[in-house]
Amino acid sequence: VSTWAQVPQGPPDPILGVTEAFRADRDPCKMNLGVGAYRDNDGKPYVLSCVRKAEKRLLDKSMDKEYLGITGHPGFVQRASKLAYGADSPALAESRVAATQSISGTGALRIGGEFLSRYYPYAKKIYLPTPSWGNHTPIFRDSGLEVGQYRYFDKTTNGLNIDGMLEDLQNLPANSIVLMHACAHNPTGVDPTAEQWDQISQVIKDRDHFCFFDMAYQGFASGNVDRDAQAVRQFVSRGHYVALSQSFAKNMGLYGERVGTFSLVCQSTEEMKAVESQLKILIRPLYSNPPLNGARIVNQVLSDSTLYSEWLSEVKGMADRIISMRTALKDHLVNDFGSQHNWDHITNQIGMFCYTGLKPDQVEKLTKEHHVYLTKDGRISIAGISSRNVEYLAQSIHAVTK
Ligand code: PLP
Numbered sequence: 001v002s003t004w005a006q007v008p009q010g011p012p013d014p015i016l017g018v019t020e021a022f023r024a025d026r027d028p029c030k031m032n033l034g035v036g037a038y039r040d041n042d043g044k045p046y047v048l049s050c051v052r053k054a055e056k057r058l059l060d061k062s063m064d065k066e067y068l069g070i071t072g073h074p075g076f077v078q079r080a081s082k083l084a085y086g087a088d089s090p091a092l093a094e095s096r097v098a099a100t101q102s103i104s105g106t107g108a109l110r111i112g113g114e115f116l117s118r119y120y121p122y123a124k125k126i127y128l129p130t131p132s133w134g135n136h137t138p139i140f141r142d143s144g145l146e147v148g149q150y151r152y153f154d155k156t157t158n159g160l161n162i163d164g165m166l167e168d169l170q171n172l173p174a175n176s177i178v179l180m181h182a183c184a185h186n187p188t189g190v191d192p193t194a195e196q197w198d199q200i201s202q203v204i205k206d207r208d209h210f211c212f213f214d215m216a217y218q219g220f221a222s223g224n225v226d227r228d229a230q231a232v233r234q235f236v237s238r239g240h241y242v243a244l245s246q247s248f249a250k251n252m253g254l255y256g257e258r259v260g261t262f263s264l265v266c267q268s269t270e271e272m273k274a275v276e277s278q279l280k281i282l283i284r285p286l287y288s289n290p291p292l293n294g295a296r297i298v299n300q301v302l303s304d305s306t307l308y309s310e311w312l313s314e315v316k317g318m319a320d321r322i323i324s325m326r327t328a329l330k331d332h333l334v335n336d337f338g339s340q341h342n343w344d345h346i347t348n349q350i351g352m353f354c355y356t357g358l359k360p361d362q363v364e365k366l367t368k369e370h371h372v373y374l375t376k377d378g379r380i381s382i383a384g385i386s387s388r389n390v391e392y393l394a395q396s397i398h399a400v401t402k
Helices: 014-024 049-060 074-085 104-119 136-142 162-171 194-206 230-237 269-287 293-303 305-336 344-348 360-370 390-401
Strands: 097-103 125-130 146-151 177-181 210-215 243-247 259-265 353-355 379-381
Touching (some): 074 243, 097 104, 104 243, 104 269, 146 162, 210 230, 305 344, 344 353
Parallel strands (some): 177 210, 210 243
16 A cells, blocks of 8 residues: 555645635636735735835845844844834833744744743643634644633624623633734634723733733734734733734735744743743754745834835725725615614724624525625625725625525
8 A cells, every 4th residue: 555545635724715716716796705815905915115115125235145043033023022012112121022033923823832832831721712713723732732712702792702701711720821812803803992901901910821912913903003012012011921923914915925923021031031042942943043035124114214104104004995895895785785784893893804794504605696705604804805896795795694
């Protein structure tokens, strides 16, 4: 028999499967609302103009291609950390944030998972919101952590189940690891309010839990990078020693460049140094050192005041387009097609995704009869909607929910 005869056929990735089916569809009205990448109003991938300019400058400098150190580009890591924790962050000023460049957000989560699985002194189990990004479970499981859940989304309101969430966090064993989406929760688009974050922070403090923030969308939720980092900064200022995964895939449109950071707020510089030494030991056999290009681009944008301002307005432009598509979708549903359902969650939710509340049979109908492609859980990527197809989408959603 062949050596690999016993290898079972694995299931396809649920999201990439949606894109494949979309490609095969010949209907001119077809829409792909499965992708997690921003599209402009013409449905095209969007490269930020600040990024194009940064690339040009880098090219003109004819820089070498030497290896980065194990923890990456020092200027990039420092500026990225400032962006996340705030320029005036005491934790940064006190040199007690251990940080490393990562292979985007996914790599940061994996480094964090591996670190926790080696050094977290309590139960090696991480609790995720229900639902969470589909890749969280395999990332943490493959890192050697057990995976548990806490309540998050309320299907009856299409909003946050704050009572269930607080109750679950309260009832977890003391010193549990909990994962939180810093903003623009994927897949639901539902974020806690500032007051709710206060309550969450309090329970986590009372129970001595450890909070791992996944920040894949800073700037993408509200259009403002400081506002979107509020939860992280608030936790740090209240004395939580958080871990953070940061990605520049979405907010700088650098998806394929794979640029991000992993960081851990420590109690002292000494502790930070020990943690960084172990991060190096962990990363070295994984991939030796991270890729150069994306880190250089982000460093260029964050260190030049003109490019930085341009970036802030481009992030806001992306967030605003998404918010305006939410408004238009709800408006068409309610005012043009007279849908009797409550669609307030479309505009209450935030970020790239909307959890429509559509049932699996309605999703199937939407795809089969209206050529609209989305994941089975009813999640649509607002980034896939444009002013040209939003009315068609509303009409189609209305047709399957009448
Ligand atoms: N975390 C969440 C919640 C995400 O939605 C994503 C991307 O979709 C990521 C992390 C990681 O993305 P990347 O590895 O491209 O930075």
